[in-house]
Amino acid sequence: MPTISKEDYIKAIYQLESDPDKSVSTTDVANKLEVSKAATSEMVQRLSEQGFLNYEKYRGMSLTDEGKKTALHVIRRHRIWELFLMDVLGLSWSEVHAEAEILEHSTSDFLIEKLDEYLGHPKVDPHGEPIPDKYGNLPELPDCVSLQLCEVGKNYRLVKVIDSSKELMNYFTEIGLSLNRMVMVVSRLSYDNSTIIQVGNDSFNISEKISSNLFFIEAVK
């Protein structure tokens, strides 16, 4: 069983790998985890020896199947805790991540299955991210599009939010945006590519940058 640090590295590499454009570098991992490149270089070599990733010096890395399985195991724990903290304990969108970040390393398989059962075997976490099952399989989710691609005049349901910062999550909460919330696209300003959406009775202008964090599915209504 990997240590807490190793789990953090493996998870970070998994997440960096999800961008298919480029391979994962020492610097990427070091930045993400806020440790030195030296520490990363060492750890990557250790994880390579232990079979969690393939690694050629100076050439970047990629997780082995074993590494991916481990990453999904950690991610499962993280997302189940997030959902639990929000739905059961009433933590806010901006609070769940930090707590889950700690708990994900201190939870037995036994306990995670109990939590999963309590929650009714959920498929997504509070951000709409899929929760891997206990075998490491990610559930298939319907396609969704970022707000930038939503069409003016149509109704949409919010199904995914990228948690980029606490500030942003608090802002979303403030304006009434929550998972599965219905939204109408009022208009788009070509001036700055921002989108005006209606949430309940209020309208908000969402900048292009923020739009890229919000994902919707069109609602037939």
Place this chain on the structure above:
Amino acid sequence: MPTISKEDYIKAIYQLESDPDKSVSTTDVANKLEVSKAATSEMVQRLSEQGFLNYEKYRGMSLTDEGKKTALHVIRRHRIWELFLMDVLGLSWSEVHAEAEILEHSTSDFLIEKLDEYLGHPKVDPHGEPIPDKYGNLPELPDCVSLQLCEVGKNYRLVKVIDSSKELMNYFTEIGLSLNRMVMVVSRLSYDNSTIIQVGNDSFNISEKISSNLFFIEAVK
């Protein structure tokens, strides 16, 4: 903030100190935590330097106020988790301890207060042990007596169980003993000082040794 290991040592010393007869020795702590005496000796010196305990070489140790505060802080987290795991997630008496032992080190003050609130600011954990409040104050509990001292013919309510082993806790569950359960003392055998109690419709003979783990308050009925 102490590390996980330090918290474990401080908690162990606190628990050993609760026996007022004798002072806490290196060997006591080493046995309790199942580490070498050498490791204990080192750690005790480190904790002494850091103000968590008073220590004179070869002479035993005692926690400072700071040390006691830290111990109670860990114990609070442990007991709140135990209650939560049992009452909310439905874990059994024999399962909660091991899980809480891990979680107690990975829970922020913020989260513990949320759990405490969710549980309605409970005073006792699933074993009837008092839960320190956030300032480290232990609630006053009514006096109780071990089964050995309960009088034949009287009715009692189970208010505390010493968790000596998973096996024992499973046995208690099996015979229907749970916290606040009503029990009638049927008789006591002077031959081996065992006690026969009635739980619901069934009677059980409880050995002297097991009796010392069960604590009751007389019920007026």
Place this chain on the structure above:
DNA sequence: CTTTAAACTTAGGTATTCCTAACTTAATAA
């Protein structure tokens, strides 16, 4: 009061995970 055994500490060593500084390799721009 001395011997002996138990209790305790120190010495020396290992593993993990981090650091800075120095050095090496690879990629890029002239």
Place this chain on the structure above:
DNA sequence: TTATTAAGTTAGGAATACCTAAGTTTAAAG
């Protein structure tokens, strides 16, 4: 193609927490 810079690795070191083996102190028995 070579010089420069960015990326990556190694060297050397620190903190934590453990170990075994050896040495020291205390307490208890004779």
